[in-house]
Amino acid sequence: MQTKYQVLNIPGSKIVKVKKIDVQGKSINYACAGTGKPLLLLHGWTNNWMGWIPLSLFLKNKYSVYMPDLPGFGDSDTLDDYSIEIQAEYMKRLIDKLGIVPEAVIGLSMGSLISAHLGKKYPNCSKKIILIGPLFRTEKNRRKKAIVKKILNMSKGRENFGDIVKHIVNTKIYGYTTAKLINMYKFDRKIIDEYGYVGRIKMDKKAYLNMGVSVFDFDLENELENYRLPLLLIFGSHDKVNTKEEAESILRTKNVRCSFSVIQKAGHSVSMEKPEEVAEAICSFL
Numbered sequence: 001m002q003t004k005y006q007v008l009n010i011p012g013s014k015i016v017k018v019k020k021i022d023v024q025g026k027s028i029n030y031a032c033a034g035t036g037k038p039l040l041l042l043h044g045w046t047n048n049w050m051g052w053i054p055l056s057l058f059l060k061n062k063y064s065v066y067m068p069d070l071p072g073f074g075d076s077d078t079l080d081d082y083s084i085e086i087q088a089e090y091m092k093r094l095i096d097k098l099g100i101v102p103e104a105v106i107g108l109s110m111g112s113l114i115s116a117h118l119g120k121k122y123p124n125c126s127k128k129i130i131l132i133g134p135l136f137r138t139e140k141n142r143r144k145k146a147i148v149k150k151i152l153n154m155s156k157g158r159e160n161f162g163d164i165v166k167h168i169v170n171t172k173i174y175g176y177t178t179a180k181l182i183n184m185y186k187f188d189r190k191i192i193d194e195y196g197y198v199g200r201i202k203m204d205k206k207a208y209l210n211m212g213v214s215v216f217d218f219d220l221e222n223e224l225e226n227y228r229l230p231l232l233l234i235f236g237s238h239d240k241v242n243t244k245e246e247a248e249s250i251l252r253t254k255n256v257r258c259s260f261s262v263i264q265k266a267g268h269s270v271s272m273e274k275p276e277e278v279a280e281a282i283c284s285f286l
Contacts, residue, residue, distance in 0.1 A: 011057050011075070012052060013050075015056070015057065015060060016031045016032070016033045016053065016067075017031065017032050018030070018031045018233050019031075019032065020075075021094070021097055021098070022220050023053065023090060023093045023094050024093055024095075025077070026076070026077040026090070026092070027072060027076065027077045028050065028068055028069070028071065028076045028077070028090070028094055028145075029049070029069040029074055029075035029076045029245060030066055030067060030068035030069065030070065030080075030094070031049045031050075031052075031066075031067045031068075032064060032065065032066050032067070033056050033060045033064075033065050033067075033195065034059060034060025034061065034062070034064050034065050035060075035061075035064055036061075036062050036063045036064055036066075037062045037063055037064065037103045037219045038063065038066055038098075038100040038101070038102045038103065039059065039063045039065050039066065039069070039102055039103055039104055039105075039106060040066045040091070040094075040095065040100075040102040040104075040105045040126070041055070041056070041065060041066065041067045041106045041107075041108075041111075042068070042070065042091065042105065042106065042107040042111030042112075042115055042219070043067070043069075043070065043073070043087070043107070043108060043110075043111050043199065044108045044109035044110045044111055044133075044269075045109060045110040045208070045209070045215060046169060046196075046199060046200045046203065047073075047195075047196060047199035047200070048069045048073050048074030048093070048138055048195065048198065048199035048202060048203070048236070049063050049067035049068060049069050049074060050074075050195050050198055050199060051108070051195050051196060051199060051271075052065070052067045052108075053195055054191075054195060054271065054272050054275035055271045055272075055275040055278055055279055057275065057277050058275050058276050058278075058279030058280075059282065059283075062283060063103065066092060066100070066102075067100065068091070069202075070087050070090070070091075070111075070114070070204065070207075071086075071087065071207070072204040072207025072208075072211070073199065073202065073203045073204070073207055074198075074199060074202050074203070075202065077205045078207065078226055079207070080207070081210060082206065082207050082210035082211050082214065083210065083211070083214040084113045084117055084211075084214045084215070084218050085117060085214075086112075087119060087123065087211070088117040089112050089120040089273065091105075091114060091118055091224065092118060092121075092122050092125055095125050095126075095253065096279075098258075100127075101124075101125070101207070102126045102127065102128065103126075103128065103240045104126060104127065104128040104129065104130050104232075104282070104285075105118055105119060105125070105126040105128075105129055105130070106129075106130040106131075106132065106282065106286060107130070107131055107132065108133055108269075108271055109132070109133045109134075109135060109241075109268065110135070110215050111132075112131035112132060112133060112134040112135060112220075112275045113134075113135060113215060113220060115129055115130070116129060116130060116131060116134070116220060116224060117218075117223060118229060119228075120223055120224075120228075121253040123229055124189050126260060127177075127230075128229055128230045128231070128232070128285070128286065129227075129229050129230070129231050129232075130232045130233075130234065130235045130285065131231065131234070132198075132230070132270060132271050133232050133234070133235065133236070133239060133241065133242070133270060133271075134159070134205070134220060134233055134247065134266045135215060135218070135220060135223070135241065135242060136220050136221060136242050136246060136247055136250050137219065137220070137250075137252070138242060138250070138262065144234075147284045149190060157164055162205055162209060165209070165274045166208060167203040167207075169200055169208065170200055170201055171268045172193070172197065173194075174200075175192045175196055175197060175200060176189060176192060177258060179191075179192050179196075179269070180221075180261075180265075181240075182240055182241065182256070182268060183240075183267055183268045183269040184264070184267045184269055184273060185236060185237075185238040185265055185266050185267040185273060185274070187257065188273070191269075191272050191273070195272055196269075196272070209217055221250050221251060221253075221254055221256075222252065222254070224251060224256045224258070225254045225255075225256060227256060227257075227258075230258075230259075230260045230285075231256070231257070231258035231259065232258065232260075232281070232282070233247055233258055233259070233260050233263060233280075234260075234261045234262075234263065234270060234271075234278060234281055235247070235260070235261070235262050235263070235270070236262075236263050236265075236266030236267045236268060236270035236274070237262050237263060237264045237265060237266060238265070238266065238267050239266075239267055239268045239269070239270070240267060241268045244260050244262050247260070248260070259285060261281035261284075261285070263277045263278060263281065265279075
């Protein structure tokens with residue numbers, strides 16, 4: 001395995017070592033920090049491992065934190081196709097290649113779906129599963145998701161349209177707008193610039209489009225039915241995508257046993273807005 005160290009000019013990056021590892025002929029880029037038992041952190045839809053830097057600063061003193069770029073994102077190689085299931089397979093093989101059994105696989109937003117599927121299909125791959133800002137199907141989001149999914153499917157079939165969509169997503173104004181309207185409780189331009197911009201620029205267009213469709217197709221509530229691993233679901237108190245109350249109502253019908261943690265004055269991007277509080281919830285659960 002070839003190791004590559006990078007010097008990054010963003011706050012907190014000096015505690016991180018960035019490496020590459022071959023997983024089934026694909027180069028997977030990952031960052032690691034800290035000492036102790038391992039944790040595997042899986043990023044969200046328009047990000048890469050850098051979005052985990054704020055949280056890793058509070059976990060590194062107790063755990064070894066592994067933060068991969070999913071295939072098609074960041075500096076990892078691209079794939080011919082993408083889905084929640086395909087990404088989970090690559091993360092299982094990454095775990096095997098690293099020779100670790102994580103104390104927990106932790107996923108944010110899209111990463112929560114990958115983490116959930118990973119733990120369901122391979123319950124021996126991790127001791128626990130932690131879902132931050134998990135994405136459930138709710139009636140209030142159904143129409144919005146249908147519209148976004150239609151746009152993504154159109155983009156997949158039309159090269160020029162897909163290029164336009166990706167170009168829009170790459171802009172800072174897109175990042176600021178989605179942060180204000182969807183992801184953050186209190187808009188903070190600095191957080192977006194430092195930990196959210198690089199991931200959008202580096203993600204592969206096909207990965208963005210295909211994973212978006214897969215996210216909207218994925219049924220998390222059914223995935224968590226008869227789940228074998230201990231589960232923690234973490235929500236920001238002002239998450240505009242899903243709330244703890246909505247998740248409780250949905251999971252009650254499936255008799256899903258899990259723990260909940262709600263972080264005050266935080267939105268969907270809770271691990272970037274309130275990393276210390278999220279780290280405390282994780283450590284308490286572990």
